[in-house]
Amino acid sequence: MFPFCFEWIWDxxxxxxxxxxWYALTIIGLGMTYCIGKAFYDTYMDxxxxxxxx
Amino acid sequence: xxxxxxxxxxxxxxxxxxxDKCTGCGACMVACMAxxxxxxxxxxSKKLDSITWLRVYKLxxxxxxxxxxxxxxxxxxxxxxxxxxxxxxxxxxVCPATATDYSKETGIVSQIYTRCFGCRYCMAAxxxxxxxxxxxxxxxPDGMEKYLSPNVSVRMRGIVEKCSFCFHRYQIAMDKxxxxxxxxxxxxxxxxxxxxxxxxxxxxxxxxxxxxxAVYELKKEKNAFRLLERLQTNPKVYYLSNREWVRRxxxxxxxxxxx
Amino acid sequence: xDSALIPKGVKRCPTWQFALWIGAAGAVLLWGVFAMLLCWxxxxxxxxxxxxxxxxxxxxxxxxxxxxxxxxxxxGFLRYIVGKDELKNIINYxxxxxxxxxxxxxxxxxxxxxxxxxxxxxxxxxxVHSMLTEVAFCLTCYFVVxxxxxxxxxxxxxxxxxxxxxxxxxxxMHEIMAVFAATGAFLSFFHQGSLGGVPGVLFxxxxxxxxxxxxxxxxxFLYTWSAAACGPCFTILVTWITEKITKKKLVxxxxxxxxxxxxxxxxxxxxxxxxxxxxYWAKVTAPAAGFNLMDxxxxxxxxxxxxxxxxxxxxxxxxxxxxxxxxxxxxxxxxMTGIILAVLGACVNRWVMVLQVMAVPxxxxxxxxxxxxxxxxxxxxxLPVAYGVILISLSYRYLPVFPQEQELNPxx
Numbered sequence: 001m002f003p004f005c006f007e008w009i010w011d012x013x014x015x016x017x018x019x020x021x022w023y024a025l026t027i028i029g030l031g032m033t034y035c036i037g038k039a040f041y042d043t044y045m046d047x048x049x050x051x052x053x054x
Numbered sequence: 055x056x057x058x059x060x061x062x063x064x065x066x067x068x069x070x071x072x073x074d075k076c077t078g079c080g081a082c083m084v085a086c087m088a089x090x091x092x093x094x095x096x097x098x099s100k101k102l103d104s105i106t107w108l109r110v111y112k113l114x115x116x117x118x119x120x121x122x123x124x125x126x127x128x129x130x131x132x133x134x135x136x137x138x139x140x141x142x143x144x145x146x147x148v149c150p151a152t153a154t155d156y157s158k159e160t161g162i163v164s165q166i167y168t169r170c171f172g173c174r175y176c177m178a179a180x181x182x183x184x185x186x187x188x189x190x191x192x193x194x195p196d197g198m199e200k201y202l203s204p205n206v207s208v209r210m211r212g213i214v215e216k217c218s219f220c221f222h223r224y225q226i227a228m229d230k231x232x233x234x235x236x237x238x239x240x241x242x243x244x245x246x247x248x249x250x251x252x253x254x255x256x257x258x259x260x261x262x263x264x265x266x267x268a269v270y271e272l273k274k275e276k277n278a279f280r281l282l283e284r285l286q287t288n289p290k291v292y293y294l295s296n297r298e299w300v301r302r303x304x305x306x307x308x309x310x311x312x313x
Numbered sequence: 314x315d316s317a318l319i320p321k322g323v324k325r326c327p328t329w330q331f332a333l334w335i336g337a338a339g340a341v342l343l344w345g346v347f348a349m350l351l352c353w354x355x356x357x358x359x360x361x362x363x364x365x366x367x368x369x370x371x372x373x374x375x376x377x378x379x380x381x382x383x384x385x386x387x388x389g390f391l392r393y394i395v396g397k398d399e400l401k402n403i404i405n406y407x408x409x410x411x412x413x414x415x416x417x418x419x420x421x422x423x424x425x426x427x428x429x430x431x432x433x434x435x436x437x438x439x440x441v442h443s444m445l446t447e448v449a450f451c452l453t454c455y456f457v458v459x460x461x462x463x464x465x466x467x468x469x470x471x472x473x474x475x476x477x478x479x480x481x482x483x484x485x486m487h488e489i490m491a492v493f494a495a496t497g498a499f500l501s502f503f504h505q506g507s508l509g510g511v512p513g514v515l516f517x518x519x520x521x522x523x524x525x526x527x528x529x530x531x532x533x534f535l536y537t538w539s540a541a542a543c544g545p546c547f548t549i550l551v552t553w554i555t556e557k558i559t560k561k562k563l564v565x566x567x568x569x570x571x572x573x574x575x576x577x578x579x580x581x582x583x584x585x586x587x588x589x590x591x592x593y594w595a596k597v598t599a600p601a602a603g604f605n606l607m608d609x610x611x612x613x614x615x616x617x618x619x620x621x622x623x624x625x626x627x628x629x630x631x632x633x634x635x636x637x638x639x640x641x642x643x644x645x646x647x648x649m650t651g652i653i654l655a656v657l658g659a660c661v662n663r664w665v666m667v668l669q670v671m672a673v674p675x676x677x678x679x680x681x682x683x684x685x686x687x688x689x690x691x692x693x694x695x696l697p698v699a700y701g702v703i704l705i706s707l708s709y710r711y712l713p714v715f716p717q718e719q720e721l722n723p724x725x
Contacts, residue, residue, distance in 0.1 A: 001436050007152050017441040020503070021450050027496050028457060031489055039482035102363035102682070113678045127678070137516065142442075144517035150445040151434040171434045172357075172427020174367030175445050181517035181675035187367060187427065189358040211356045212427025282675060284602050285517055303677050306519075306603030 066135075066161035067219055068262040068290030069249070070272040071128055073300055075256035076110075078126030083108050085251030086130075089220060091202045093192030093209070105186040107131070107217040108248050115299045125300045128257070130248065131184040131217035132281065132289030133163045139288050145176035145185065153214075161262075161290055162219050170213040177214060181282055182289075185216045219259075220246040241267045262290060279304045318472055318711045322719040325710050338702040345696025348689040352424050359689040365682035366671045371425040374694045376508055376663035378414040378421075379452070380536070381656060383544030385411020385459060386494075386501035390541075391575065393494035402568045405714045406555075407548045408462045413704055415456045417697030422449075424693050442528075444510035451504030458497040461486065466712050502537050509536025512666045519602035520609050521670040523594060531590050532666070538586065542579030543659035545572045546632075546652045553649060555709065561722050563715040570642045573652065577636025580655055584629035591625065609673055613681035616669050624665060628658030 001018070008014060086092065086108040098104055113125040136142035141156035143163055153169035154176055156162075177185045191211040194202070202208065205222040209215050227243040241260050249259040260267030272278065273292045279301045280289045295301055314328040325331070351359050362369045388407040392400040423429050435449045468474060468483035486493075506529065512521035513530030523530040549569055556563050595606040610618040635641035635651030642648050672682050686694075708714055 001439050005437060007438055007440070013441045017439075017447070017450075021454070024454050024496055024500055027492065028454070028461070031492050031496075032461065035482055035485040035489065038485050039478055042481050043478045100363075102365055103358075104364075111676075111678050144515065148443050148445065148514065150440055150443040150449060151431075151438045152440040153434070153438070169434060169438060170428070171431035173425070173435075173445060174427070175443070175511070177364065177367035178512075178671065179515050179517055183364060183676070183679070185367075186364050187357070187362075189363075190356065210428075211358075214427075282517070285519070285675075287517055306608075306675075306677055308600055308603060308605055311603070 064158060064161070064263065066262045066290060067224075067244075067260070068133065068161070068269055068273070068292065069130065069219075069246075070258045070269045070278065070292045070294060072256045072258075073125050073127055073293050073295040074297070075254045076126045076128060076252075077254055077256075078110055078112065078124075079253060080110055081251045081253055082128055082248035082257065083110055085247040086217070089203060089206070089247035090218070091192075091206050091208045092215075093188070093190070093194075095190065096193075103187075103189045105188070105215065107184075107186070107215070109183075113300065113303050115297075123297065123299070125295065125297065125303075127293070127300075127303075128248070129182060129184065129281070130219070130246075130291060131163060132182050132287065132291045133161060133219060135161065135288035135290065137286045137288070144179040144181065144287055148175045148179045150175065160221075160224065162221055162224075163216075164218065164221065165214065165216055167207060167209050167213055167215065172212040172214065174214060181285060181287065185214050187214050188212060223247075277301065281305070315711075318470065320471060320711070320713045323713075324722070331706070331710060335703060335706060338699045338706070342696060342699035342703065345692045345699060348692035349420075349424050349696060351689055352693065353429060357427055359687060361685060361687040361690065363682075363684070366668075366684045368667050368671055369684055370686040370690045370694055371421050373664050373667045374697075375418045375421045375425070376511075376667060377660045378697065379418050379505065379508060380540040380659045380663060381544055381547035382411040382414025382418070383501065383505055383540030384546075384548035385414075385462070385544070386455070386497050386505075387541040387544050387579075388548060388572065389462065389494040390498040393491040394498065397571065397575075399568050399571055402715070402717050403548065403552065403564050403572065405466050405716070406552055406564075407545070408459060409466070409705065409708055409714065410548055410551050410701075411544075412456075412459045412463045413697070413701040415452065415459055417700065418452065419456060420697060420700075421693070444507045444514055447507035448504050448511065451500045451507065455497055455500040455504060458493055458500060461493050462490065462497070465490075466708070466714065469713050470711055501540075505537040505540040506533040509533045509666075512670055515670070518670050518673070518675060519599050519604050520673040521666060522598065522602075523590065524598055535583070535587055535590060538579065538583045539659055539662060542576055542583045543655045545576045546580075546655040547659075549573060549576075549652050550649075550656055551705070553652070555705065559709070561718065563718050563721065565717050565721065568717075570648075573636050573642050573648060576655065577633055577638075577642070577651070580629065580658075581633035581637055584625065584633050587629065588625060591621070609669070613672065613683070615683060616665075616672060616681075620661065620665060620669070624658060624661040628654045628661055632658065 002008065083106060090107060092105050092107055095104065108128055108130045111127045111129055113127055115123040134143040136147065141158060143156055146154050146156045146163060150173060151169055151171055153166045155164050157164060174187055177187060188209050188211050192208055205226065224244050227239050231237065231239055246259050249257040258268050258272055260269040262269050262273055264270055275294055277294050277296055278292045280292055281304050284305050293304065319325050384407045388400055388404055391397040392404045423432060426432055435446060439446045465483040465486045468479045473479050509532035510530055513523045513525065513532030515521045523532050525531045525533060549572060552564055599606065610616060610621065632651040632655040635647050641651060674680055
């Protein structure tokens with residue numbers, strides 16, 4: 001799973017498979033970070049904004 | 055799977071079993087179980103969940119008396135080389151946790167008991183039913199634990215095990231060889247328990263790549279065959295029989311291919 | 314008692330009635346949990362699996378729920394990527410059903426493995442060449458995506474929505490839902506496919522083995538396709554059952570018909586591909602291994618050729634024809650017949666590709682292996698159904714799952 005696991009080798013199979021995995025996880029992670037971060041900012045940092053803005 | 059460090063010429067350990075010599079006595083099975091600490095149940099009548107690394111099958115030509123013929127066929131793990139003999143055995147390629155591996159050094163398919171988490175995909179993949187699941191924790195009769203082999207770890211419930219070609223014997227023999235400053239083994243230095251136990255000398259074991267080993271020539275005999283060759287599993291266990299029906303029983307044939 | 318939690322403008326049954334309902338489902342759930350604990354503490358000797366049947370009822374249930382849960386990714390794909398806006402009225406439910414299916418699949422897998430505490434080895438010591446590794450990774454990732462898709466619905470609960478942070482979080486997640494849906498579709502394509510690859514790559518098992526392209530056997534594509542085709546049918550079926558139990562129309566018929574129509578075309582194209590695959594396998598792949606088609610379907614008490622006809626004709630061609638035609642979709646009886654047959658078709662396909670693969674002898678001197686599940690296996694397979702009923706009931710009661718409910722039931 002990680003390059004420091006002893007099974008890991010830098011071959012095409014690992015790069016494609018794990019590349020796909022980490023790509024998907026990155027998108028999910030960044031997406032959720034954006035959602036939570038923005039909600040946090042809007043709620044606690046930007047109090048001037050309307051609560052129900054949509 | 056990492057390419058292994060290969061100091062010596064790659065070996066390809068395998069077996070040639072002469073079915074015309076096999077009497078079906080079962081000594082190989084007993085030797086295998088004792089050698090490898092294979093667990094057993096109190097009631098062994100239900101064979102579908104018994105563990106028999108080496109199983110002796112009873113084959114018949116299905117002809118009525120007096121033409122009936124019987125053949126006993128010992129079936130260890132076939133240590134398949136897989137398509138193209140690259141080590142992509144049916145089981146090795148499917149194991150999700152790399153708990154079974156193909157040794158490029160010896161051609162032996164290993165099973166890492168502490169790595170296996172018991173998904174049983176390898177069992178589904180093996181057409182020889184050579185893989186067994188530990189449905190129970192092993193229970194040894196009182197005092198028997200003292201007779202267990204210290205060279206083979208006992209296995210716990212929930213994992214898969216199978217014939218290892220007595221790999222621990224290879225390790226012990228190699229240790230001795232290194233100690234004596236040798237890199238190669240003599241043929242008789244590494245033999246499986248079943249080979250040594252067979253009273254009829256039906257089993258021959260050795261390096262299929264080594265012309266000095268008996269199996270090298272035996273495997274080339276015209277009556278030699280392997281089980282399910284058509285599937286391209288590339289087994290390293292060869293069988294010999296002069297009887298055609300026995301050789302035909304080694305594989306599946308379409309109606310039009312039958313004789 | 315719990316009226317403060319119930320969405321505004323909709324009617325729900327009295328609390329006592331709801332409690333009774335949950336209690337009944339809970340009793341079944343506890344039965345399943347008991348069997349699950351037996352399997353965990355005593356081991357898989359509690360099952361009727363054996364060395365011929367390393368894969369059995371659980372793996373079938375796993376494959377079936379994942380196929381049927383495919384309604385979530387495909388409906389999401391149609392709604393967010395293709396832009397079929399009407400489907401917004403059923404997407405919540407599709408996501409909920411998908412969430413239940415995938416969490417159930419993960420639970421079943423956790424019971425199925427012999428050493429559950431080592432389950433993480435599949436990630437840590439991953440063999441990237443194994444289809445099961447791909448399944449585990451994509452399935453887990455997609456479950457995370459489904460959770461992300463389900464959370465905004467939970468955040469819409471009347472009380473939770475009052476908390477500004479949660480309100481905004483739900484809003485933000487809605488805003489970028491297309492990104493999650495696209496990731497989900499990407500992951501689903503691979504895990505549905507690799508589930509098909511699980512039997513397809515077994516070159517030692519001529520009943521399962523299929524040729525293919527690169528590393529993927531044809532079953533890879535057939536599984537993804539059939540999940541996209543039959544998954545939405547399962548969403549429609551569960552919606553229909555929910556409507557019958559609640560005695561309310563919850564989704565407008567045009568939405569159901571649109572989804573059914575898309576499903577119909579998907580099933581139609583899938584079944585053509587499946588027929589071609591079956592013919593090629595029967596005529597080329599299996600004979601190369603020394604097997605005639607009928608070798609797989611005779612000399613055993615259960616797996617007759619009927620199962621192939623059931624899968625391809627009755628549960629494949631028939632529902633495709635029904636759902637493709639407008640007449641078939643407009644008639645509620647034929648519509649539901651088509652839907653049920655399609656759902657059954659996916660289940661039969663998964664059954665065959667798991668159980669029959671184990672049953673067919675490969676060595677000429679072995680015979681067919683038959684199997685029936687133990688009560689522990691049955692109970693643990695019913696466990697996710699009870700869990701699904703409870704989660705659907707709770708979601709229906711407290712969350713605005715069906716956007717059209719109020720409009721369709723104005724008297725409430």
